[in-house]
Structure formats: C-alpha cells, structure tokens
Amino acid sequence: MVGMKKVLFAFAACALFSPLFAVSGKAADAASQKIVVEKVEGLSDDFMRGVDISMIDQIEQSGGKFYNVKGEAEDIFQILKDNGVNWIRIRLWNKPVYEEDQKDANGKIIAKKGDKMGGGNNDLATDLRIAKRIKAAGLKFMLDFHYSDFWADPGKQYMPQEWKKLTPAQLEAEVEKFTRETIDTFTKEGAAPDAVQIGNELNSGFMWPVGQIWSDDPNVKIGGMKQFMKLLTRASNGVRTAQNGKNIKIIIHLADGGRQELYKWIFDEVKKEKIDYDIIGLSFYPYWHGSIADLKANLEMISKRYGKQMAVVETAYAFTEENGDAQGNVFMVYSDEAHGYVPSVQGQATAIRDVIAAVASVKGGCGVFYWEADSILVKGADLSATEGNTWENQAMFDFNGKALPSLAVWNLVGGKGEVENAWGGSAKLGGNFTPYALADGVSVVTKPGVAPTLPSKVKVIFTNDSEGLVDVKWDAHNWSNEKNGTVALGGTIAGSSFKPTLKVVVTDRQNLIADASFENGKMGNWKLNGPGAACFMENNKSNARTGKWTYKYWLNSGFKSILSQELKDIPNGTYELSVWAMGGGGENNIRLFAANFDGTKKQVTSKITNTGWQDWHQYKIRVPVTDGKATVGIYLDTKPDCWGNFDDIEFIKVD
Secondary structure (H helix, E strand, O other), X not given: OOOOOOOOOHHHOOOOEOOOXXXXXXXXXXXXXXXXXXXXXOOOOOOEEEEEOOOHHHHXXXXXXXXXXXXXXXXXXXXXXXXXXXXXXXXXXXXXXXXXXXXXXXXXXXXXXXXXXXXXXXXXXXXHHHHHHHHHOOOEEEEEEOOOOOOOEOOEOEOOHHHOOOOHHHHHHHHHHHHHHHHHHHHHOOOOOOEEEEOOOOEOEOOEOOOEOOOOXXXXXXXXXXXHHHHHHHHHHHHHOOOOHHHOEEEEEEOOOOOHHHHHHHHHHHHHOOOOOOEEEEEOOHHHHOOHHHHHHHHHHHHHHHOOEEEEEEEOOOOOOOOOOOXXXXXXXXXXXXXXXXXXXXXXXXXXXXXXXXXXXXXXXXXXXXXXXXXXXXXXXXXXXXXXXXXXXXXXXXOXXXXXXXXXXXXXXXXXXXXXXXXXXXXXXXXXXXXXXXXXXXXXXXXXXXXXXXXXXXXXXXXXXXXXXXXXXXXOOOOOOOOOEEEEEEEEOOOOOXXXXXXXXXXXXXXXXXXXOOOXXXXXXXXXXXXXXXXXXXEOHHHOOOOOEEEEEEOOOOOEEEEEEEEEOOXXXXXXXXXXXXXXXXXXXXXXXXXXXXXXXXXXXXXOOOOEEEEEEEEEEEEEEXXXXXXXXXXXXXXXXXXXXXXXXXXEEOO
16 A cells, blocks of 8 residues: 655645544444445346355354344344345365464463364365355355465465375375365255365465465475466366366455556466466455555456456455454554545445445456454454454454444445344445545644645545545635744535644744654665564554554564664754654563764663553653764564554754
8 A cells, every 4th residue: 555655854744634533433332333335336136245254153153143133143144145145255274273282472382283273163074064054045155275274375375284295296186186076075965166266365376385486585495386377277177077067166366456467477377378267356455455446457457358257255344443352453444645444334334335346347347255254252263273353343243243234235235225223223325425524634834934835635534434535725824924833724625514624833843854754655764774574664544643654563583673864964952852652562672762963872762661552652862963963763672572663753953
C-alpha cells in the first residue's frame, strides 16, 4: 500500500483535523449495528458467493455455537445459506500433527510430538465430516489442497513429513496419486468437490525445496520453476484422473491479488507448459494487497492475457479493531491516501461488496470467498495449538457466535435478503452514501503572518464506512495578523451537510527532522544500522499515533539496531528532541539519543519504556548544539518477540 506523502518540514506539513474521525466498531454491540449495502448490478445467480470455514469442526467440538438472526442456535451451514452463501471452501493438510515437542520461551512443553496442530485439524477424516454437511445443506464445495502438514502461504510451503525423503520423480508420482485418491475418497463418501485448488498461495512454489521457485538463501538448493511446473502438472492430472474429475473446476491460486507482474510471471509459465486448469484464484486482503483499483486492473490483465475465469478465493476485513483474547490479531486498517474502510460491521460489509463488484465487473470474474468467516472465540479452537486466535475480529459472527448484519451482504449484493435481527441490528439495501466525518486527523502548520497552503481535497468517511477523496472549499481567513496559536478553519463540501474543520497551527518552531512521521514509507534520510527484517517502516493505521506509517520493530530473536538521522548546517543553540513510542515491553534497552552536537563524542539520551499496545508516551531530551550539526536517533537492544512502534519525532530549536 502507498502511504500518504507528508511534506518534510513542519511549516509545510499538511493534514486534517475534525471533531469526528474514523472510529472502529465496538465488538460488544457488533450484532446490533444497522448497515446499508448497495446492490451489485448484473450479478449472476451462479456467481460464487463463498466462505472458508475450515475451522468449523474444531470450533464445534470445542463447544462453539452459532446464532441466526432470530437469536437461536442453528447449524452454521443453514445460517450461511439463508444469508446467500452458495459455496464453502475447506483446506486440506496431509498430516497435521507435530513432528516434535513444542516448547515455550521458558522451555516448557506446550504441545507434544504427535499432538494435533490446531487451525481446524484439517486432515482427510475431518474434511470428510465437513464436506458431507456441505452437501447435505445443498451448497457447493471447494477443496483446497495445501500439500503440506500445516499452513502454506507465500512465506512457507513446507514439505509434508511423510514425503521429505522422496526423490523429485517419486514426489511427482505421489502428488498425483494423493490428489486422485483423496478426491476419489470424497466422491465415494457422497461428498465430491465441485472445485479443487492444487496448492495454496503459490507465489513461491510449494513443497519446498523441491517445488520452490525462489529463495533469499543462496545456500538452499531449490527445484526452480521447471520442477514447480512438473509438480503442478501432476497435481492437475490427479484431479482429472479422479472419478468425475473432468467435471471438477481446477484452481491455481496466488496471493497478492493486485500484483500484475507476479501473475504474469507464474501464469505465463503455466500457459507455456499447457497445464490443465479452469480458474485463476487470487488472495486479496486490502490491507496487504492494495486498492480495489489494483485488484481490478490485475483481473482485467488476467482476463485478456489468459482468457480464464477468475475468483478471489480469500478476502476479509475486520468488524472491529478490538481483540477478544490474549493473542494479538493480524488485521491492519486499510487506509491509503485516497481510499480505505473503517473497521466496523458496516465497513466489513462494504469492503466485501466492493470486492464482489470488482470481480463481477471483469469478463470471467466468477466468485469471491471470505476467509474463516467462522473464527469465533472458543477455548481449544485456535489457529494453532501453541497460540491463540489472530482472526476473531475478522469473522462474520461476533466473538460469541452471533451472526453479524454484514453476513447478509451475500444476499444483498444480489438485491434481496434484507434482515432485522433479535439484537436490534439490521442490514438493508441502499445507496447515495454521503460524508459524515474526516478519515484522518493531523495538522496544517504555518509560520506567523504566512498564509498556509490548504489542501484542495479532503479524505472523508462516507455513510457506508468507506473512505474517499472529495473537493473542499475553505472559509476565507486573514492570516497576516496571526501569531503563535491554533486556528480552526471551516470548510464546505458541495452537496453535503458535513462541514470539515482544518486545524491550522501557527508557529515559528521548525521541526528539522526529515519525514518526522515516516509517512514516506521509506528510510529516506534515516539510516539503519541493524537487521532490516526486524526494523522497518510499517503501514498500519492501527499502530500509528498520527497518519498511517511508523518505524516498527519485531523479530523472533533478540537483536540490536540504531536508526539515525544526521542534521547538518543548523544554527547553534538548545534544541528539544522528542519521540512518541508504544509497544509490548520487555526489551533490554531502548534509548532516544543525540550525538555529535558539540565536537565531542558526548551523547544525551532518554530511556524509553513500552507499556502496551496503543499506550503512547512521549520522550524528550535537551540537546545543546555548539558545532552546527547533530545526529539523532533510536537505539534498540531487544529480546526475542519484543515489538514496538515509533512516531512523530521532533527536533526543534527552543533557545
């Protein structure tokens, strides 16, 4: 995602202020929200309106229940069907049990060798139980082969433990046999899949290292693209030679649904090798993969270049930023310089609706699937046996299993299915959404007596909890006599009753830090001495104090690093250096520092102590500059899994 670019010096910085900003929905009242969804014109009845609920067997065995709009406990498949869902997607792992004991940071065993890994425990027996229920409910079924014992995605595609000693030729034969025999088993049990994914998010291949197509480690011997294509061909053959295999839709699935070059790279090879398949599957999470415009452009390229059907087989958005358990969540607010969605029940429904509209608008666009719509909070049903739930705020049920009004989106996109539920919530059809708040809140800064440069557009939140740019006309104001202080400048948006307010800070204090809030999204003038994998610029509005970008650190092992910026040719005098920080805590040492300011090696520092997520604290030090320069920065000495964010660094002359 592209972060909002901010002008570097304080007197030129530009952003917005208003009494109202995007506010995450509250988890406790999520089921009682009243939302409005716009119909997607021309949507066919056979458009795949799907959800992945691979966790369902484990959730229900652990005591989880789901409640319909009447407030009654009901079979989840019936609830989904009543809300317009017509397809279910289920992942399949080979042997999801631990190969060795799992220990925590203190060496305590938290899972034993042979224990189930969690995450749904989606082996063949589990998936057969689920598949029979899918068919009994009259829904269609997509089977997602991971060809791994546990999670497979672009960052990890681990070889199943029982295949590790096979030669490449033996592995090819085993993949075809395993695929065919698995499908035959489903068919014999009366639960034949209607579509099959041969691999999950194959950006880097699968069954590493034999089917791996790239690696950052030059010491790892990989099979490369040629071997990957051989394995993919044999997986496709396994589907086609299965019972009724010619009637099963074969899907080849990549992540990063907005990246055209990635899809060209992989699917040009698939086309060259004449691999038999039907649908190109994409993962598209807006907070990871870009804008709806990026998705649509990629779909249009795919349609023209390959002539295949296309489906977004994974997407999601949060109905709240709140976390329901002790495990942190992976969700990040999507909000770039021009678009975004509020993490609310309304925002979740709008995000899904917009993805559906994008897919349906392109020739060959055939479906959208929502990932783990069932991920409610139930003890014993986590995404792994060694951690909690990282997804409960992105389910389509609240933490306790109540169907959210946003679940009705699958019906509403087709122009039907309005609901009112037992908790006072509702989902209706509608349109003509209007602004009700500003999306971001920062400040325009100018010098005394100098008219500020005012933005011609503002980013607002519409009544469907989407964000977008609109033109604004600011009220006239005489700036010539303004001295240090703050001016609340009103504005008008044509056709809207919402009146934005711009906060203009008038000050002669100049911040000398370039990209003080990291909104460029790049290191820029900042210099990093340390591991780039651990210290980086993060685009996550949830973790930012202002704007969207921060300087972030995290690694599963301890490390040391220094982030610094050198300031030259500055007036001598006393400066105040400050930074805002928040994080999980537990580090060996964090320091804000200044050096090289008086011709000696002397440093001045302030110890930083993090106390929790979104618990921001400002740290300050005085810096007596006598040499016309200074180096300022942040020193880190961390322990494994320590994390934190820094924002809004200032270096201002005070004397």
